[in-house]
Amino acid sequence: MSLIGKKLGALQPTDLSADLPLPLYLQLAKHLRAQITSGKLGANESLPAERELAEFLNVSRVTVRKALGVLAKEGLLSNRQGSGWFTNSSPYVEQRLSTLTSFTEDMQSRGLNAGVSWLDRTVSAATPEETLLLNLRPGERVSRLNRLRLAGDKPLCIELSVLPVKYLPDPFAVQGSLYGHLRELGAAPFRALQRLSAVSLIADLAGKLDLPEGAPALYIERRTFLKDGAPLEFVSSHYRGDAYDFVVELALA
Template sequence: MLIAIEDAVEECLFMTVVSDDRYPFDPTAVSSDRPLPLYLQLADHLRQLIVQGALADQDVLPGEREIAERFGVSRVTVRKALQILAEDGLLDQRQGSGNFVNRGKRVEQPLSALTSFTDDMRSRGMRPASQWLHRGISAATPEEALALGLRPGEKVSRLRRLRTTDGTPMAIELATVPCRFLADPEIVTESLYEVLRGAGYPPFRALQRLCAVQLTADQADLLHVPAGAAALLIERRTFLEDNTPLELVRSQYRGDAYDFVVELNLSGATRESGGSRPSSENRS
């Protein structure tokens, strides 16, 4: 009886939604000719539509019956695909209401201030955390030696981690610090900057370079987005007050979760003269 009611309700949804072809589904994205199970193919296709913005935040998906009809698969396949997306946090499954797109919270970070990821997230009332991918000491690469003003072969501490906010993966970060400033990378548990300040090496200023990149399969897997998804690569060199290089960081930030904001002043404008202070928001 319950199944019959569910089918009847879903049939009504199908009749009202199928004529409204507003869902950018591509039936060719799911095929039995591919080795990947159908439910994983469907989940990957829907995930890509969500991440790329083709399905907007809080959009409600059509019922299982219509999705099954669109892709030529069973409702069991659809249900398994939707469950995967729900577990990944990309869908809110509301009893009696349907499946709603959840693109997650976006974080705005100003580029005018030098703050750590931990400090920045805490200041917003969010819960930062890290998953350590690597902590160790080894010889600096030629690129690292040049950026940090080191002798060839000088030892550096490397800290690679997945940065999360309220449980959502946000960035992959690789920080490289000369061992004379950080002799033991294992002592860093949360904020690297807190450890450096405590050791008497407070970060003073930084130079950053930003560029758009596509994530590799391994990077995308860590960030819970499709392989090849857009991301923002940030390379930062941090200095002590006497201009001694302190840190080199390379980070890949999720393009669907981070907004970097820059305030720009008109050349020659001053507060005293009443010059305007336009701002520019750069979205990754």
């Protein structure tokens, strides 16, 4: 197999078709994205030159350049001056939404080392929105945990958890899994409601996730409840769009 064939795996010129409704450059971007996130193209691996890619795929260099530009905006590729295009290092995680697990438990189940970089931990009065979401009385206090969640040393998401102090009196006592700590305190999470939406990262969040400003992300809001139905936690998270897939299993009624 040629060098280009080795770097692009099973990609063949016939994989791209002008007869499809998706433009050629987006077809190519989709394929390369899958190659990177699946690990077929390793971290910091160089791509063939734009001219070689265009010849191999039988498309124009403009098509190749536009496809690579799409992936660069997503943070999957970087263009090093004088050296060409390289893949960026990013873990890839697929999470099913049918079970309620913590980030730490998700990573451990995949054999990954869950890490955390604390951005802030505070106890203060609940905001009006938090008061409503957590069914609190005005002026009640909450614990807030703002964390950068890591797989190994790679940032995957920024997560802000808010809990009534009656369930988490000391946010500094959380060392590993928050849900594991809550179970030890007798406040085991039982069920949750989640809402997902696609967003573009503002500069501050993008910088923390090692992504360019405007990179795509998944924004998730979750309300977690105890077995008796009492609200336990409100979480807002920004997940890297290039590293996380959420999977839902559906069945006919």
